[in-house]
Amino acid sequence: MEKMPESQTAEVPEIVRAPEIRLIAFTEFSHPEDVPWETDTPVASEKLIEYAGRMCYQSWSNPAGRTNREYIANMLDHGHLSVIEHASASFSIRGVSRSCTHELVRHRHFSFSQVSQRYVSEEDSRMVEPDCIAEDPECHRIFVEAVTKAREAYRELYERLAGKFEDVESRTLRRKLARQAARSVLPNAVETALVMTGNFRAWRHFIRMRANEHADVEIRAVAVEICRQLQQLSPAVFGDFTISALEDGTEVASTHYIYE
Numbered sequence: 001m002e003k004m005p006e007s008q009t010a011e012v013p014e015i016v017r018a019p020e021i022r023l024i025a026f027t028e029f030s031h032p033e034d035v036p037w038e039t040d041t042p043v044a045s046e047k048l049i050e051y052a053g054r055m056c057y058q059s060w061s062n063p064a065g066r067t068n069r070e071y072i073a074n075m076l077d078h079g080h081l082s083v084i085e086h087a088s089a090s091f092s093i094r095g096v097s098r099s100c101t102h103e104l105v106r107h108r109h110f111s112f113s114q115v116s117q118r119y120v121s122e123e124d125s126r127m128v129e130p131d132c133i134a135e136d137p138e139c140h141r142i143f144v145e146a147v148t149k150a151r152e153a154y155r156e157l158y159e160r161l162a163g164k165f166e167d168v169e170s171r172t173l174r175r176k177l178a179r180q181a182a183r184s185v186l187p188n189a190v191e192t193a194l195v196m197t198g199n200f201r202a203w204r205h206f207i208r209m210r211a212n213e214h215a216d217v218e219i220r221a222v223a224v225e226i227c228r229q230l231q232q233l234s235p236a237v238f239g240d241f242t243i244s245a246l247e248d249g250t251e252v253a254s255t256h257y258i259y260e
């Protein structure tokens with residue numbers, strides 16, 4: 001019987017089309033009892049930012065009678081941005097490609113913890129397909145064929161390399177040696193997951209750079225969604241960003257501030 005071409009027998013990877021972004025940690029605030037100051041925001045991170053600002057000038061009595069939102073807007077207007085560095089947020093991000101996370105990790109003021117391709121098997125990895133490929137039947141066919149073949153090559157290489165390293169006593173090390181070499185054939189499209197933590201100044205900069213129309217569509221979707229979630233959590237710090245749709249239906253977020 002004629003042997004089936006590899007790509008027809010291989011299992012097709014599950015396709016992912018959108019990132020999944022969940023807030024997993026957010027700043028809390030403990031008001032020192034001996035500091036005679038009150039504010040009108042219920043948001044801990046916004047209290048902390050105002051507290052840090054008032055610490056600079058020892059202006060606990062709020063002589064200007066500003067609301068918290070006005071206070072923070074004044075800080076942003078003057079570029080007094082170190083105060084927003086005290087508040088931070090952590091997101092758990094899934095459903096993004098390795099090419100997207102390669103761009104994410106260029107932002108140096110964040111902390112990252114990403115799935116290890118040396119310790120975790122990619123045998124059942126999902127693939128992130130860009131919309132413009134998914135929406136075109138011929139492009140979609142080419143994509144599916146390529147990622148199926150690549151993952152199959154990974155599986156075969158892993159099997160062979162695991163055999164090659166069978167004399168290595170430690171099972172964990174044996175697998176690591178095989179996976180770290182086999183992963184070389186995985187495509188940019190392979191899905192990954194990470195935790196990304198940053199302070200509000202870093203998040204503002206990230207959103208301005210990556211929710212911009214010049215950024216790649218995938219990282220832009222991540223940045224816009226993070227902007228949306230941060231706007232809900234801290235309107236005083238992220239409320240100046242406007243989210244709007246481009247002609248192609250994708251979204252951007254922009255602000256009138258240019259210093260970030």
Ligand SMILES: Cc1cc2nc3c(=O)[nH]c(=O)nc-3n(C[C@H](O)[C@H](O)[C@H](O)COP(=O)(O)OP(=O)(O)OC[C@H]3O[C@@H](n4cnc5c(N)ncnc54)[C@H](O)[C@@H]3O)c2cc1C
Nearest residue numbers: 106107108109110202205206209210212213214215216260
């Ligand atoms: C549309 C677009 C296209 C891009 N294309 C490419 C590309 O083709 N090739 C490529 O390699 N990269 C590319 N990048 C990535 C880009 O060059 C930056 O590495 C990335 O956006 C991180 O942003 P950042 O440089 O502002 O630094 P971040 O790490 O986000 O730091 C934030 C800010 O801190 C300051 N800062 C941080 N580190 C330093 C430092 N060492 N010295 C001085 N100031 C510092 C800067 O003011 C910086 O803006 C692209 C980015 C975008 C948005």
